[in-house]
Amino acid sequence: MLRPDPAQRPPRLAKIRDNLKDRIAEAEREGRLGEIEGLQVSLAGAEQNLAQLDAERARSQRVIDLGMPSFAQIAGGFDYPDPYAAAGDERWETTETTPAERATARADVACQKSAQSVKVWAAAETRIQHRLIQQNTGRLHKAKARKDRWLAAARRVLDREGRTHDRHHASDQ
Structure with missing residues (x-):
């Protein structure tokens, strides 16, 4: 998944948020009630993304004292x-x-x-x-299971190809 650099908060995301606010206000004025809920969901997502970027930027700018002399x-x-x-x-x-x-x-x-x-x-x-391992144990187990399935599928293909290859060369003798 691509992620924007939190140090360079994308202005486009703030523009999208502002545009969604304007569209919600317009829909409320014009009585388009069915449209409002969808726009509010989109707005909440945009605001959540901006908040995550701001939090990530704050974390990355925090100085951690390791107790070591300079x-x-x-x-x-x-x-x-x-x-x-x-x-x-x-x-x-x-x-x-x-x-x-x-x-x-x-x-x-x-x-x-x-x-x-x-x-x-x-x-x-x-x-x-x-x-990080403790926080992501479930995701890591799922990733391992997915990798195991891919490897098993690859082995089946290779086994099948190996048998085909062996049969092909056996008929040459």
């Missing part, structure tokens, strides 16, 4: 906001590594070791994955 705190003397910014520094776009680049790389490794960032990251990722 790159600048650990790697003293560097003013990068994070190690990823250091990796993207234009000064490193050279054919040979420079002393400054090596010093930055050493500070980055020291930072990661000191903050145990790999361990923290892996633990956080594991918790997220376990939670």
Whole structure:
């Protein structure tokens, strides 16, 4: 399923919502009562989509404190906001590594070791994955059952083709 990027709330969806409100008001003025209910269902769907996008955007913009010191705190003397910014520094776009680049790389490794960032990251990722598995157990079981049915059908076709292939070559002898 395609989903819009919540950071770029589609203006078209807000226009659709506004248009539905206008159409409901028009239908009420003109007494088209049968049309109103369908438009209200569509409006509720559009508003729900907008609310989901807004909630998703709010979640994605939330900063989570992992209790880790910043790159600048650990790697003293560097003013990068994070190690990823250091990796993207234009000064490193050279054919040979420079002393400054090596010093930055050493500070980055020291930072990661000191903050145990790999361990923290892996633990956080594991918790997220376990939670998602628990929240989606039913859907995952259905997906597995569907995959098992597809594989069984593919095996039947291959078995049938294999027998046909064997019979065909047996008549050549």
